[in-house]
Amino acid sequence: DAKTTQPNSMESNEEEPVHLPCNHSTISGTDYIHWYRQLPSQGPEYVIHGLTSNVNNRMASLAIAEDRKSSTLILHRATLRDAAVYYCILRSDNYGQNFVFGPGTRLSVLP
């Protein structure tokens, strides 16, 4: 599996934007970039994914570098409920192929 690198932890103030970086210099052409998050005592939760173009959904935005060797998950206005571990995962479009979690970025949101 292609490897990703994320900061161990980040801190943000409530209602401010958060930019969570991910490096994936060995990404292959068929790898999708997925982001999941895990809130305390819960199962991982899908956030967003993309291949080449930037993506937006109700939860977040995903900005993908032109060379695809890095990406950034953007939370536009952090809330206390966004405090979680965020995982950046590469996965080719093979159904049944597993997602490899970790280590991710532990995001703390300060009131």
Add this chain to the structure above:
Amino acid sequence: AAGVIQSPRHLIKEKRETATLKCYPIPRHDTVYWYQQGPGQDPQFLISFYEKMQSDKGSIPDRFSAQQFSDYHSELNMSSLELGDSALYFCASSSTGGTGELFFGEGSRLTVL
């Protein structure tokens, strides 16, 4: 909307006993994944099934086995339990007709004494 259902939510076993965890995927999802998460650790992939056939295998101990049944539910069987098997076990499901997104259950917490 229906989510992934796992049972039991909590299970306490003694060393060397056996345990079975069950997972009911979202309706019309054809792929099931099992993950193990120890205290303070990231989820570790164990095994996955697509259309009732094993599709990928991770760090699943030989003492563990799993299968997916005709109704697409899956069971994870764990034998000769060890203290180190104490963990949260997550099941996830996905649909090949969808976006590939994994939907996770709330997990089953196994405690081995």
